[in-house]
Amino acid sequence: MEVVFKEFPWVAVLILLPLLGGIVCFLFSGIAKFTGLMTVFFTALSVLGLGWQIFDNGVYRHAVGGWGAPLGIDLYADGLSLLMLAATAFVALGVSVYSAGYFERGYSTRFWPIWLFLLGALNALFLTADIFNLYVTLELMGLAAVALAGLAGGKNALTGAMRYLLATLLGSLVYLLGVALLYHGFGTVDITLLAQRAEASPVIWAAFGLIAAGLMLKTALFPLHFWLPPAHGSAPPPVSALLSALVVKASFYILLRLWLEIFGPLVSNTDVSTLFGLLGAAAILWGSVQALRQTRLKLMIAYSTVAQIGYLFLAFPLATAAGVAAWSAAMYLAFSHALAKAAMFLAAGNMLRFGGHDRISDLDRVVQRLPLAAAAFALAGMSIMGLPPSGGFIGKWLMLEVAIKQGRWEIVIVMILGGLLAAAYIFKVLGHTFTQAPSPHESKAVPASMEWSALLLAIAAVLLGFLAIPVLSLLNIGNPFGISEVTP
């Protein structure tokens, strides 16, 4: 039994099951919802299987077609891939249960196939060791994400989706040019081989500049965040949850992976790290202030994503002296943000559905009639603010610890300011819970599945705070952050 589990091709399931499930949803729209839920459930189980596998056997490498790099494409799974897959699985489960209640018939048949293709693209992206294959997964993910963002139609959603499409296509093209230069400079597109062959040269610098620029645009790092708020703010809530929780993290994951393995050791002069850190700090402050200024709930949450992305980039300057600690903190934050932000968008979706609007100033009537949504929002907010004992708290605490140890007080101050601003914008919403409000005139019932999926994701984001030791030990399987220190 144990051998079967250890040898089972979990990686193949993770990539192929959602793609085939999507096809079934497309062919038989009558069972799309059921097929979709089953597919997501078994995909999530496969993450568990893969986790067991690499916990016992160490990192997983698979040569597709049996050719092996550089001729073929290699799949690769270590702790970092596992963390991203796990975040994807959790969010996918929550959002899928929510969507089963949210999308009505016509939208449902369109949503499920595209969403399963998006899930397949995300899993494939986290599992490949080939930078051209990454380009193909990026495009599959991007086009699926745009299709979902424009699903509801209407002026705002279409404008948001269009802006998103232009940004994501430009980002992919710029990334592809970087890939072209790397291939012609070093004769391979395999990450491991590139890491061995690459040396500091104009090619490396240009490729890094292009790849970083393309991925920063896709990750919506300030000041390239302009496309995010309209797209995430006007998409259907479950789609906003997917975009904010997973899709922007996917491009960050690629940037981090390539930085750790290829570019970091070569261009690791402090200027680049400092620049990333500065942009991250600017993102935190700008995003938080903008979030505070919003009058619409979903736009506020979208700007909060811009701010939270910034924290991930603070790890770059910190990592020059303490790689493992800084990156572990950043990835912990990414994981908790994925859960919390998904929960927050879903809770906002419940309020929007119940009250028919998401004007923050008029939410009092809604919040008090939807205690589960309010609770989900509050718990998710704890993690976003970084209050103990949530996952967001652990991530921020780990990062603060590194910053204090290194005497980087400017980073400490930005992080604290960001936390205070987050508290301000979250309490702006939650404050309504405690004020008196007349009952709403008209309201639409919210199915229990939608209430509970939001709440459970929020609870997971809080519970993540108690799992620091196991999560960090899983994350460091295969030593993803130590590479630059082990092999100079």
Next chain:
Amino acid sequence: MYFYALIGVGLFSVGLYALINYAHLLRKILALNVMGSGIFLILIALAKRTGETQPDVVPHAMVITGIVVAVSATALALTLMLKLAAETGRAELSEKDRD
């Protein structure tokens, strides 16, 4: 063949300029396509450096993949543009929703 690669750089830059500079979405879509062609040209031109008569065919396969991705993206973008125009009367992104 370096000359072809240089023209590729030129096409990429010209496309990027037009993408940033013009408001009309159809022109932005054209600009993205021209940028893509520029990248493909760089990929294929530099694949001739094998020192033999046969070029390196791996970039050829990559470019065919890229061309198919480009037409998929173009189709999606054009439909989105038309839906947006039907909604607003203009094939442009309005400034109001930007902040």
Next chain:
Amino acid sequence: METLTLLALSFDALLNLSLLYLAWILLNCEDLLKAIVLFVAFGLLMALAWVRLDAPDVALAEAAIGAGLTGALLLTALAKLRVIETNKGTTQQLKQDSENFQTLHYMTPLALLLVAIGLGYVVFSMPPISAGLSNDVATNMGNSGVSHSVTAVLLNFRGYDTLLEMFVLLVSLLGVWSFGSTTSQHETTPGPVLDTLTRRLVPVLILVAAYLLWVGAHAPGGAFQAGSVLAAAGVLLLLMGWRPGGYLSTLPFRLILVAGPGLFAITAALLYLLKGQLLAFPVEYAGIIIFALETTATLSIAVILAALFLSEPPHSDKEHI
């Protein structure tokens, strides 16, 4: 000999400068229709460039997809846009994107020039001789099941890319359908020229597609080129006013749409179960597996591309909304 080289060189120079010039004009000219026509011309010149760079497979793909189908997509989109604009009473001129700040307006050309110079320098800094993966490809050709190297890379060595790429095509069609109908009531009837042309051309295009598919195993050609030529036949029929109507929503039609990506993914899964490796074609069957994958891929690509051109969602989808 020397005159021949000189001739080739001046041809290359002319081709290159025309490409850049065309790109500049098409992106900056006032009239969008002119821009699209120039874009098609640009695509054809690109195809010439691919031939000059010894990339006949890319030339075929560019001519069929890059210039042909993309051009058709752009032209129909413009026609539909004109109808929308007439209905709404809006007109548009060549306008700068006012979203970009005024200062940026002066700085972008300068910044882009610097980027171009930098990239140009990097291109020149590449070593003059680099085998890339050509030796690996040559060594493994015997085990690939086909004798044409581009097909070997696309369907076997990097077949996994192609598997995902089929899903990119499919997802774009689902996206186009999910945005809903873009056609106004306005329908055109074809003139006699188009009518005759179509009657003559469609059978020829189907034959050409079959040939390209078959020849792909040992010479330039293959699923993507064949699929797009077949799609061109479909586009001609659509231009004639032929409409698939209810067919689009039927199960057989949907099966054709997903046959290519579906069979690819199922093959990958089966081979994992049988051989413990994704997409590891057994050498003795590689040729036949690749041919089966390419045939279904050709059909799916053709139907997806033609459906993208039509861009009408199937009727059954509309009823639900």
